[in-house]
Amino acid sequence: MTIIVVLIAWLLVIIALYCYTSKKSVQIDIEKKKEILDNTVQEEYEKKCKFVFIKCREKSVSSFDTPEELEVLKIIAGSYGITDIEEAKKCYEVGKPLVENAEIEEQKQILNELRQRDLKEFEDAENRAKIKGKEKYISYLEKLYRDALKTAQLAGEKIDEPVETDTKPKKEDLSSVSEAYSTVSAYKLALNKHKEAIDNFHQKICDESNVEEKFSHLEFSELKCLVLKSKNVRVSGFVRLKENLQLLGTDALLDGSIKVIILDKDDNELGFGYYSTGSFDAKGALIQSGFTLYEKRFSAICIINDYDKISEDIEYKFKIEPVNMWLIEC
Numbered sequence: 133m134t135i136i137v138v139l140i141a142w143l144l145v146i147i148a149l150y151c152y153t154s155k156k157s158v159q160i161d162i163e164k165k166k167e168i169l170d171n172t173v174q175e176e177y178e179k180k181c182k183f184v185f186i187k188c189r190e191k192s193v194s195s196f197d198t199p200e201e202l203e204v205l206k207i208i209a210g211s212y213g214i215t216d217i218e219e220a221k222k223c224y225e226v227g228k229p230l231v232e233n234a235e236i237e238e239q240k241q242i243l244n245e246l247r248q249r250d251l252k253e254f255e256d257a258e259n260r261a262k263i264k265g266k267e268k269y270i271s272y273l274e275k276l277y278r279d280a281l282k283t284a285q286l287a288g289e290k291i292d293e294p295v296e297t298d299t300k301p302k303k304e305d306l307s308s309v310s311e312a313y314s315t316v317s318a319y320k321l322a323l324n325k326h327k328e329a330i331d332n333f334h335q336k337i338c339d340e341s342n343v344e345e346k347f348s349h350l351e352f353s354e355l356k357c358l359v360l361k362s363k364n365v366r367v368s369g370f371v372r373l374k375e376n377l378q379l380l381g382t383d384a385l386l387d388g389s390i391k392v393i394i395l396d397k398d399d400n401e402l403g404f405g406y407y408s409t410g411s412f413d414a415k416g417a418l419i420q421s422g423f424t425l426y427e428k429r430f431s432a433i434c435i436i437n438d439y440d441k442i443s444e445d446i447e448y449k450f451k452i453e454p455v456n457m458w459l460i461e462c
Contacts, residue, residue: 185227246362261389264456347454388457405432
């Protein structure tokens with residue numbers, strides 16, 4: 133009998149707990165639905181408010197001091213089901229900070245993206261400016277060689293050298309190269325040409341000394357700047373070689389990189405950027421690089437130290453310094 137009573141008592145406890153838990157679950161579910169409904173109602177209300185503010189702003193209405201302005205507000209608010217003029221005014225006041233704050237955040241995001249893009253361009257230019265002498269040409273030609281070797285191997289040709297990269301070329305690149313080199317001997321001939329070009333640059337005489345003296349052979353003109361939306365500045369102009377140069381009695385190419393510095397009227401530095409002479413063409417021709425007797429347009433993205441000091445109305449000064457300069461025989 134005692135056992136039965138205990139079992140019944142436990143059963144009643146379990147039933148009570150179940151009922152309490154179910155009731156609590158239902159209550160939580162109701163509260164969640166109410167919260168979702170409240171959020172939906174609030175979102176719809178804010179949507180109306182933003183609509184009223186934006187449309188009033190488009191019509192240059194903001195004070196509602198005249199009957200004409202009130203009439204504009206009444207029509208705009210009425211198109212969203214708001215018939216009470218005081219409620220319409222309230223909607224305008226609620227919508228104003230919602231729209232303006234969202235626009236400020238959007239502009240901040242856009243500005244940040246623009247500055248990140250500028251910084252990437254600046255860093256790429258800075259890294260190129262650090263390269264000097266034969267390294268500039270040989271590193272490029274070695275890349276051409278590795279790409280050609282990789283393409284040949286992926287085309288199924290038996291080339292007795294390992295692939296030095298894990299990145300596979302695009303199918304269209306593979307097909308275009310396959311059309312140009314349809315036999316193993318053609319692939320090997322192309323690779324040998326790349327090797328010869330690399331060996332040729334290794335054997336060239338190159339002088340990296342007296343950077344300032346070499347820089348003095350350059351002439352700059354028509355320097356100007358463009359203030360970008362990011363508030364960074366792009367400096368452009370023309371540069372030319374004053375006269376042909378020689379290295380130990382042999383015609384030589386002057387090549388290198390420069391640093392462009394922006395100054396204010398008091399010669400305080402506002403920012404700087406880098407420029408290096410152009411890359412090679414598809415065949416790695418040296419003539420595509422270096423300074424020439426003909427004017428060459430240059431451009432440098434300059435990262436600014438203090439954006440508050442930058443304006444399109446200010447006339448800036450420029451200072452150009454050499455980073456690396458060298459002569460290499462042609």
